[in-house]
Amino acid sequence: MHPLYERLKHLFPLDEVTEQRPDLLFVTLPREHLRSLLLHLRDIEGFSHLVLLTAVDWIEEGQFQLTYLLHNRPKAQDIGVRIKLARDSATMESIHTLWPTAATYQRELREMFGIDFPGSPGVEEDFILEGWIDLPPYRRDFDTKKFSDENYNHRPGRETHDPAEYMKQQLYPNGL
C-alpha cells in the first residue's frame, strides 16, 4: 500500500482508499476529522498547496462528496480527501483560515451546490450567478435543458437528436 497511507492510517479513521496513480491518492474520512487531517497534511506531511476544493453530487446515495485536493511540491505528491455529506441540509465547516483562497471555492460551492459554509467570508454573496431563481445548478436534479427550454426563447429550425439514438439509426438501421 501507499507509504503515505501507511503513515496516516494509524492517526485517522480513514475509510475507503484509492491509489489512483503512484503520485495521487484518494482517502475518505468522516467529516469531523477533516480539519485535523488537513492540518496534519499541511504542517507535517508538507501538502501545503490547496489545489482545488469541489463537490460531486451522488444523488442516488443521497450524498455530496467534497473533495479537497492537496499537493506536496517537493515530493510531487497529491492527496485527495473525500468527505461525504448528507444531501439535505448540507453544511460543512469552513477551511478559509487554513487557506485564504478556500473562501472563493466555498462561495462557489454554496452557490452552485447549495452547500453552506458558515463563517466563510462573503459566502452569502452572489459569486457567479445573479438573480438565480431555481435549484443550485450543479446539483444533479437540476435539468439544464429543461430550464433552458422553459426560460429562453429558442430560434426555430434547430433539430436536436439524441446523439446515441441518432447514431444508432445511422449505423444500425435494422436495429442492434
Add this chain to the structure above:
Amino acid sequence: MQSKDFSKAELQKRTVTGPDGVEFEVDPMRDYFCEAPPTVMPPAYIKIVEDLFNWARAESIWILGFGTGCGAIEMRPLMTPRFDAYRYGIQWRPTPRQANLFVISGYLSVKTLKRAIRSYEQMQNPKYVVGLGSCTINGGMYWDSYNTIKRLDDYLPVDLYITGCMPRPEALLQGFMDLKKVIRAGNAEGANRYAENFAWYKANQKQIIHDWDMPEYSW
C-alpha cells in the same frame, strides 16, 4: 420561486448625512437612473443631408470596447497589422456614450446581458448591434446551457449577424463592409426599432433577468 426578493440594501431609499453635515434624502432608484424611455428619432428632413450623415456614419464606425464573450479574442488581431480595421474607419471607444456599434462578441450570459442592455441604452442614436458567432444566433454550442441567451434579437435590435465559431477576422471585416452598405442605404434604424418596440424588448428582457436594479417603470 419567482417571488424571490432581490432588493438590495444600497438601493433602498434612505437619509444620508453629507460631509458638510447637511442631511438629505437619497432614492437611488430614482436618482441614479434615467427614467425617460427612448424616443424615435427621425432622420434629417433633407435627403442630401441625411445621405452625407449616412456616408460619415458608415466611414466612421466606433465600436464599444466591450468584449462580451470569446469573440473578443479575435478583436485584437482585427486591430493589428495583419487585418488593421482602422483602414476602414473602424476604431474602439472605451465609453458607450461615444460608440455607435455594439459588437456582441459571442454568447451573452444573463449577467452580461444586463450590462449589455445598459451599455446599449447609453449609446447615442443611431446605434448598431452586430451579433458575432453562432451562439448569438441560436445558442450555438451552449444551446442547452442554463445561463446563456439563445437569440440575441429578442433582447436587442440586431442589424447584422456574423456566423462562425468563432468567426475569423476576415469574416468580421466582411461583416463590417456589409454593415457599411446597410448604413449607407439608410436601413440601420435599430435604435428606432428599439424605441418603437420598447415594451416588447423590455418584456423579453424582464423574462430572464430577475435581478434588475432599475426603476419599475422602465421595466
Add this chain to the structure above:
Amino acid sequence: MGIFDADRSQYPTPGPDGSLDIDLTSGKYLKLWQGPNHPGITGNMSLELIVCGDEVVKGTTHVGYLHRGFEKLMERRTFIQCFPIVCRICVPEPDFNEYCYAAAVEELAGIQAPERANWIRTLILEMGRINSYLMYLGGQAGAFGLGVIAQWTTYVRDLMLDRFEELSGARIYHMFILPGGVRDGLPDGFEQRMEETLREIEETLQQVYDVMFCNAVFKKRAVGLGYVDPAWIEPYGITGPVARAAGVANDVRKDQPYLVYPELDFEPVIGHDSDLYTRADVRRRDLLLSVDLIRQILAGMPSDGPLMAEIPSVLHWRIPRGETYIRGECSRGEYGYYLVTDGSGYPRRVNVRGPSYTHAVALFERLVVNVNISDVAALLVSLHTYPPEIER
C-alpha cells in the same frame, strides 16, 4: 517619506476579522467600477474599487459574466461529445483544456496514447503557450499606454496562429487533442515554416526587450509594483510565472513531468524580485524557453507511428467508476482537470481548476490594496488572468 506619499492616518483600520468599515456617504471615499466594459480589464470581469484620493482602499473582484455552465453541460454529453466544447473554456489558450480532458479520460478508461501523439501534443501545448505569452506582453505594455508592443506581438502571434491553422484548420479553437491521441500528423514542410516563425518571434522579442524592458518609464512604473510575498504562495495557491517570479521554481513541467517533457532539456525560468517587472521578464524568458522547446520537440519527434490509440465505439463507451486529477503547466500556472466517472457513458463531474481562479480573486484583492488607481489595470494584467477559466 517622499512628498507624494499619502497620509495613511485617514484610511480606515481593519477590524479584528480583517474587514473594513467604510462609510461611503462620508465623502472621503469614492466607489469606482472598472469593467466589465473597461479597456484596462482583461476580458469580461469587473473590479469594484473603493478609493481614497488616488489610492485603492479596498478592491473586490466580480466574475460570472462569462459563465456558461460547462461543468453542467458536460454531465449531459458523452465523453466524445465533451471534447469539442472543452476548448471553449479558456479562450486564449484552449489547448490545455483539450490535453487535460483527454489525459483524464485516457487514465480512467485505461487507454495509452501513442508516443507520436504525445510529441505532437507537447508541440501544440508549447505553441499555445507562446500565443498566450505574446498576448500577455501586448496587454502588459498596453496597460501602461505603450500600444505599439501590442501591435508587434499580435503580428507575430498571427504568424503562430497560421501554424496552428495549417496543423488543425482553425485559428483559435483547434480541437486537435482528443481522447486517445491527436487528429493528424504534421503537414509537409511544417518544420521549416515553424523555424521561420520562431526566428521572427525571437527577432520581435528582441525589439520588445529594447523598447519595453529597457524603457526608463516602463521600469519606473513597473519595478516594485505589486510585490507578491513568497510567503503567500502556499496560502493563496499561487502557481506558474507569478510564483516563479517570487523565486520558487514552481513548474509542473519539471516537478511532475507529463507527455514528453522528461525527454526535453530545460530549466524552469525563475526571477527574484517578485514585482510586476520581474513577472513580465519571467514570462518573456519563458517564451524564449518555449521557442527552444519547440525546436527540441521538432528535432526529437518520431516521423512515423500511430496517432490514435484504439478507443471504444463512442456509442458504447462506458468508463468505470473512478476519479482522477490531471495537471499541466499552462502559461498562467497550474491547469488541472478533476474528472469523476460513475460507470455510465457520461462524466459524473468535471471540475476545471484554472490558475486565474485563485490569482484573480483572492490574490488580486489582497494585492490591490494601497495601489495607485493608475496601476490597477497593469496589476491585474500582470497576474495574467483569463476570466473564462474562473467561472467556466
Add this chain to the structure above:
Amino acid sequence: MSFDWMKIVYALLTLFIVVNYGMIITAIFQKIGARIGRRYGIPVWQNYADLIKNYGLRSSITHGTMFYLGPVFRLTGGVGLLLFIPVIYGSEIFSNFSFAGDLILILYFVFFGTLGMALGAAESGHPYSAIGITRGLSQVTASELPFALAVFAIALQYQTLSVTEIVAAQQGGYLNWTLFTNPLAVMAAMLSFLGSMMRPPFDVVLAPQEIPIGPPTEYHSSYLALMQTNRMIFPIAKIAVYVCLFFGGAVSWPIFFLKVFLIYFVSVFVGVVFPRFRVEQSIRWFLIWGVPIGILAILVA
C-alpha cells in the same frame, strides 16, 4: 483707433486653414504611429468623417448647463489662442489680432481650455471624469511652469511683450532664432510642450486603460465634435506660438506648415515608444527637469 472689420474675415480664413491643416496633420501622425506598429493606418480624410458623424448623431443627452459650456470653453481656448498670434509674420491678412501685450493673453488662453473642461467634466458626474480632470489640472499646472518661465526669459531677452516684435527680432537668418540665442528657454519650453500634447508619456488625462477616457467620458455627439475640432486647432495654435516665440516665426504658409510639422513630430516621436507616467511621476518630472532649466534661462537672460 478704428477697428478694421476685414480683420474678422481674415481671422476666419486663418481659422479655416488651420482647422483643415490640423485635420490632415493629425491623420498623418496617426498614420506614422500606425506604421511604427507595422499597420497601414487610417485614411487621411478619416477625421472629417468622424467629425461629420459626430455632428450628425441624432440624440444627445445632457447633464446640465455646464455640460454644454465645457466643450465651448475648450474650443474658445483653442480659437482664442490662435486669434491672438501673428500666424504669418509680415502678412496683412494672417497676423490676426496681435497687439502689444498679447504674450500675457496667450499664456492665459493656453490654460483656459483645461479650466473650462474642468467645469464641464465635473457637471457630467462620472467619477472617471472627475479623476481625469484632477489629473489634467495638476499636470497642466506643472507643465505650464517651465513654459511660463521660458516666456518670461524671452520677454526679458527681447524686452517686449508683443509676439510680433519678438518674431521681428528673430528675422534675418537662423542664428537669430531664440533657439540659438537662448537655447535654455527653448529647452524648458519644449519640455513643457511634450506635456501639453496629450501624448505618451504624458497622456495621464485620457489614459484609456486606467480611467476610460477621463474628462470626455460622458461627452458624445456634437459636444464631442466640438472637442475634436479643438483637438485639431489647439495643438496647431500652440505650436504656432512656439514657432513665433522660439523658431523665428513663419513668413509664409508653407514655412509655417513645415515648422509646425517638425515640432509636432517631436512629441509623436517621443510618444510612440514610451508608456505613460503616473500623474505624480509626470509632475515630478516637470519640476525636476523643466523648472530648473526655465529658472536658469531667466537667470541667463
